[in-house]
Amino acid sequence: xxxxxxxxxxxxxxxxxxxxxxxxxxxxxxxxxxxxxxxxxxxxxxxxxxxxxxxxxxxxxxxxxxxxxxxxxxxxxxxxxxxxxxxxxxxxxxxxxxxxxxxxxxxxxxxxxxxxxxxxxxxxxxxxxxxxxxxxxxxxxxxxxxxxxxxxxxxxxxxxxxxxxxxxxxxxxxxxxxxxxxxxxxxxxxxxxxxxxxxxxxxxxxxxxxxxxxxxxxxxxxxxxxxxxxxxxxxxxxxxxxxxxxxxxxxxxxxxxxxxxxxxxxxxxxxxxxxxxxxxxxxxxxxxxxxxxxxxxxxxxxxxxxxxxxxxxxxxxxxxxxxxxxxxxxxxxxxxxxxxxxxxxxxxxxxxxxxxxxxxxxxxxxxxxxxxxxxxxxxxxxxxxxxxxxxxxxxxxxxxxxxxxxxxxxxxxxxxxxxxxxxxxxxxxxxxxxxxxxxxxxxxxxxx
Ligand SMILES: [Zn+2]
Numbered sequence: 475x476x477x478x479x480x481x482x483x484x485x486x487x488x489x490x491x492x493x494x495x496x497x498x499x500x501x502x503x504x505x506x507x508x509x510x511x512x513x514x515x516x517x518x519x520x521x522x523x524x525x526x527x528x529x530x531x532x533x534x535x536x537x538x539x540x541x542x543x544x545x546x547x548x549x550x551x552x553x554x555x556x557x558x559x560x561x562x563x564x565x566x567x568x569x570x571x572x573x574x575x576x577x578x579x580x581x582x583x584x585x586x587x588x589x590x591x592x593x594x595x596x597x598x599x600x601x602x603x604x605x606x607x608x609x610x611x612x613x614x615x616x617x618x619x620x621x622x623x624x625x626x627x628x629x630x631x632x633x634x635x636x637x638x639x640x641x642x643x644x645x646x647x648x649x650x651x652x653x654x655x656x657x658x659x660x661x662x663x664x665x666x667x668x669x670x671x672x673x674x675x676x677x678x679x680x681x682x683x684x685x686x687x688x689x690x691x692x693x694x695x696x697x698x699x700x701x702x703x704x705x706x707x708x709x710x711x712x713x714x715x716x717x718x719x720x721x722x723x724x725x726x727x728x729x730x731x732x733x734x735x736x737x738x739x740x741x742x743x744x745x746x747x748x749x750x751x752x753x754x755x756x757x758x759x760x761x762x763x764x765x766x767x768x769x770x771x772x773x774x775x776x777x778x779x780x781x782x783x784x785x786x787x788x789x790x791x792x793x794x795x796x797x798x799x800x801x802x803x804x805x806x807x808x809x810x811x812x813x814x815x816x817x818x819x820x821x822x823x824x825x826x827x828x829x830x831x832x833x834x835x836x837x838x839x840x841x842x843x844x845x846x847x848x849x850x851x852x853x854x855x856x857x858x859x860x861x862x863x864x865x866x867x868x869x870x871x872x873x874x875x876x877x878x879x880x881x882x883x884x885x886x887x888x889x890x891x892x893x894x895x896x897x898x899x900x901x902x903x904x905x906x907x908x909x910x911x912x913x914x915x916x917x918x919x920x921x922x
Contacts, residue, residue: 775850
């Protein structure tokens with residue numbers, strides 16, 4: 475908020491979006507190394523909301539391999555205070571395409587074709603695999619494994635996730651006030667895999683691990699807001715919204731996911747203010763909290779301002795909502811926009827991008843994207859969009875210690891800010907606005 479105030483954006487403020495019963499969690503110390511058959515330290519991150527070890531723990535490493543209920547018995551009485559490796563759920567997949575690439579003309583042509591209901595979310599390829607102890611999906615057995623771990627109280631549970639020698643963050647389920655969960659650590663698949671292979675060859679593997687985490691209460695999810703007020707007598711209460719999310723995973727600093735989105739939106743608003751045009755509609759910037767915990771900030775904004783989800787009816791802000799533009803796919807240059815299967819958006823964007831003919835931007839894809847804050851608005855039918863971006867190692871680095879400033883390309887971000895400034899201003903000056911999509915019949919207050 476201080477940054478937005480220092481740029482003299484009017485009405486800079488912090489707005490509460492929602493309570494956060496999960497409470498706060500922070501990692502104060504993490505150390506993990508293999509000590510036998512030889513020493514090797516590992517890059518490791520704890521699972522968010524997991525517990526601490528009792529100081530430095532040194533123990534033989536046990537692989538949990540349970541396929542039937544009978545297997546459970548062989549671990550009874552053997553796991554207490556031990557370092558336990560969860561079994562591998564997926565191997566490393568060799569990558570034959572570049573980590574970073576510019577969108578090709580062929581790919582952009584594909585994206586502009588009308589492939590209904592195709593999700594172009596780009597995160598699936600390297601998504602950390604959830605730990606599935608039993609592939610058969612026998613829920614009874616999984617529950618018994620959970621009970622076993624609760625009774626045995628191992629010192630730490632270790633799983634493999636991420637690759638390229640970098641672990642990828644996830645979290646355990648926890649709500650403030652619950653008993654502290656067992657300590658859990660994520661290792662890169664390479665570190666996890668080599669220990670499992672040795673143990674399977676009957677080689678004794680030992681590790682030492684220390685994790686210190688803290689939990690705290692009274693958390694709320696806030697959004698940071700500012701705006702350039704509209705000036706047209708009839709349109710000034712209508713809002714063109716631009717945004718990205720402020721929160722990020724531990725491990726890295728969240729430079730790409732999603733500080734890059736935040737600084738692009740701030741710079742876009744600065745450009746609009748600097749050129750001195752008086753927008754007819756209000757142009758508002760929103761830096762969301764709690765995106766990584768389930769779009770909590772943007773959903774709270776939607777529920778508080780746009781749609782009464784409990785009563786299933788629009789609030790006043792619904793009618794006044796003109797557009798939302800979101801950036802959350804790394805720091806790559808914008809090449810076009812995904813129009814969320816909204817045919818009515820095409821003529822608007824076609825006109826708005828005509829002002830940017832000299833730029834390398836303008837593919838209008840009918841497709842949907844998922845996994846970020848535009849969905850909080852799209853789900854109630856409002857026009858909210860994400861961009862087609864060049865992939866600057868985003869799939870490789872998001873939610874990992876690699877997500878730092880080193881992997882941003884600032885000229886790409888400056889370019890994106892110019893695109894946002896142009897689109898937001900065009901939308902704020904337009905005589906009309908993109909109409910809402912009809913809500914699907916299965917929309918209900920239960921839908922999240
Ligand atoms: Zn993100």
